[in-house]
Amino acid sequence: MPTMIFVNLPVKDLGTSTAFYEALGYQRNPQFSDENASSIVISEHIHVMLLTEKFFSTFTKKAIADAGTTTESILCISAESREAVDVLADKALAAGGSFSNEPMDEGFMYGRSFQDPDGHLWEVMWMDPAAAQGHES
Known part of the structure; x- marks a missing residue:
């Protein structure tokens, strides 16, 4: 299996963020998407996981950076x-x-x-x- 990359991004509004990436022409993979996450397929080997901030915080003990200012x-x-x-x-x-x-x-x-x-x-x-x-x- 080739190496893949899954970029995990915390988002404030999952619907808005999902719609943005779909508007770029990328597909949402429903198999790995739910009310907490949208799996966005950029290419066969690159995926962006849009995670609600609350869900994202369960994967780290660090504070979530505000990407609007940091x-x-x-x-x-x-x-x-x-x-x-x-x-x-x-x-x-x-x-x-x-x-x-x-x-x-x-x-x-x-x-x-x-x-x-x-x-x-x-x-x-x-x-x-x-x-x-x-x-x-």
């Missing part, structure tokens, strides 16, 4: 093209997400970012593999 991580997903980056970022903004940072354009690499309704930071990135191989930092 950043713990920036989640980045790849896109197949520059255009696909723009499509997903525009969908996010239209679906209730908010602007995060100016687009990043390095020529061989292009990305945009947004915040979901709870303030979780996301980046969408495209990289030209041929150009990236010859790129030195």
Whole structure:
């Protein structure tokens, strides 16, 4: 079985958050969803688990960060093209997400970012593999 990633995010309103990710074109997996959680399938190997804050708190002894004011991580997903980056970022903004940072354009690499309704930071990135191989930092 290939390695998979399940990103667990605390959310204030499960319905609003679920609708946001569905508006981006992702599917909710009902098998792992209930009144406490929505399992959102980003790809075959990437899933986002939207957990109500109350349910999320049962998995940790730490305080839950308020993603609207604190950043713990920036989640980045790849896109197949520059255009696909723009499509997903525009969908996010239209679906209730908010602007995060100016687009990043390095020529061989292009990305945009947004915040979901709870303030979780996301980046969408495209990289030209041929150009990236010859790129030195």
